[in-house]
Amino acid sequence: MRTLATDRHLYRSNPRYVLRGLDDLKRSQRQALIGSSPSSAIGGLLFPLDGADHGSIKAVSAPTASLFQQAAVPTWLPSPLLPALSGEELGDLVGAEVLEIQITGRFVTGIEALTELAHGPLEPPDGRLAALSLKAIAYAESLGLRAQAVIAERLYSFHQVAIRGEWRTAEYGDAFRARMSHAMPHGLGSDPRWIEFGQRPWRVHRRRDAQLRADRPTIKLYISPTPDNLADVVAASIPLIIKAPGIVGWKVADTVDTMVRPDKFMVYLASWQAVQDLAGELSSALAGFDVHGVPFTCDAGLDGLLSWGLDPASSPDEPEALVDSWRTWVTTRLAGGLVQARQAGLIGGQAQAAALHRLRAAGVDTSTWQPVTRPISTSEGSAVCR
Template identity: 70%
Template sequence: MNGRTGVDVGEPASERRLYRSNPRYVLRGLDDLDPSQRQAVAGSSSRPTVAGLLLPAGAEHGTIKAVSQSMARLFEQLAAPCWLPSPTWPALSAEELGDLVGAEVLEVQVADRFVTGVEALAELAPGRPAPPVGRLAALSSDAIAYAESLHLDAQADIAARLYAFHRVAIRPAWRTTEYGDAFRTRMNRAMPHGLGSGPRWVEGPHRPWRTCRRRDVQARAGQPTLKLYISPTPDHLADTVAAAVPLLAEAPGVIGWKVADTVGVMVRPDKFVVYLASERALRDLAGELSPVLAGTGVHGVPFTCESGLDGLLSWGLDPVPSPDGPHVLVDSWRTWVTARLAGGLVQARRAGLTGRQAHSAALQRARAAGVDPSTWQPTSEPVRACEGSAL
């Protein structure tokens, strides 16, 4: 695993600026929403933590944003401009403020005017982001260029295209029942015999993922989740599982893993994911897997940070699953990242930016939220600010 780079993103934590809620949005509580909007909110989160929506005011163009109680309270209190960071809001980091400005939830005063979104980020952090470093970073740049070239208007559609980028097209022969049965047979044979019946591991239900978790580890509320992606080509998946799982089963820092159990998941780049208890556990496991998996065909997961073998191993950091965090609609590192990139592309399109200018706006959006877009390494814990889901 690469070490943390220490790249500065957004504004320094010690620099105070004047912020206010974006007056081009209005806050509507759940009781004020029409039935279709309430249904969309209810269907967008597994936890009942959405307090309302930020809706574009009047004829303004913008993305509808779902917010939690704490985010709704912040939006209401910053109707009057406030200097931040402030003891009133001690939990707001520079990355969270950058994320909120990038999402157009807040405006920040630059010179003598309030600005928001990609315009504000260009003022606060001028200059183009650093070029990509490594195979996966280059692949991620290709994904952004592809998504921008589609000229889509809806943020959710752009995010979905970014997230799905680099999946392998399903061949006609793979769609047959015979191939699906044969694939699952190979995966069964790749797994150690009796793994789930032992004292340490519990196997979950199959289809579409085959999962395994430690019996003695419970979900850790309030902590981010480290994950190691193992990304072989589909033809190498079963052999990779056979080589890797014995190491996973003995590694003390592994708390669980999941691997494809259907063809639809097999073609994803993120087809084999390991969950870990610490950065040291991640580094140790990547070091153990590297010699064992050398020579494996590499697929590669966009928007993840390389850990070795030319992109076969990479990592990410899932957002904190806070019960009342403002960030209630995102559950993984890649959905978190692609939501921000999609937001940057939408804003760039509204501003008339295309090509490299639009790509740069998307990268600035990720950088402001605490991501080094040259490596896709988080420079801090993923923030829990509201990106805003298109509903």
């Protein structure tokens, strides 16, 4: 795909959207759109001029709102007169239909622009998780939905295990939590290095001396066994995790609803080296366990039992309330691509390809599902954070 990173192009704000402030909304509308996000985190709202059927309402950060205002007059980007934007950031704004880009003398946006910028076929999936991710996109496209938030949720929840009838009983829930408690190392609760948080539906531990850096993306290692194997995998993993360098914390399912998710056990790390070292240790300890597998993550070993993602960072220019988890960030953009494809009359493989082009422009290698560079924080539709 032709990159936007090294080339200057002429951009302009999408004239089919108008920028408004939160004060223009009724309280009920504001709550429905941004939930509990503080008003100070939202720089503006982009409303489609020709009604909701044209596109989604977009909640944007203050820098994006400022850029939208300045680019009302066509502007060459990157520009030393404006905040530095990477090619992936510009691709994301074009893909989200916030900006238009001039190609062969005319301004285009969204999947039309990304299709024209694309060169060569999409790369085939590299491994089981990548193939699973494509199945998720095909499934979501086949539903024929039009609401971006609903499509994103279907993508995010793809590959959950159906809850069996006996799992819904209070007795099973109590027994599951007892097994998970027994799987934890003896003495962990009194270990001064770790703080435990009661955040149902999760069991959460954080290293007491961890130095969290809000200006850096958070690296997340997913450990994804089948539900029946979870307690045994936790018992084998936690002793290695608490001794490993670079661990910020971890969380693991504490209810049946989280047990059936593919992303049921996650470790947060401070560096790439820490990810590689821990994945190597776990690969030896967890060989032979049945794999569930987390869509839209990059395989780190054992045919999908271990994988990773990169939660976007927050910064003064990217309010924390607009920062998503890796999989929320990915599925929001895929859903946006599918919505645009349906509006353009594309179905099946063409619509799926459009969604992949949307994500590739934002900086994701869709053959491996790893980020090419740090993801940025823009929000299409409601600002959902996990």
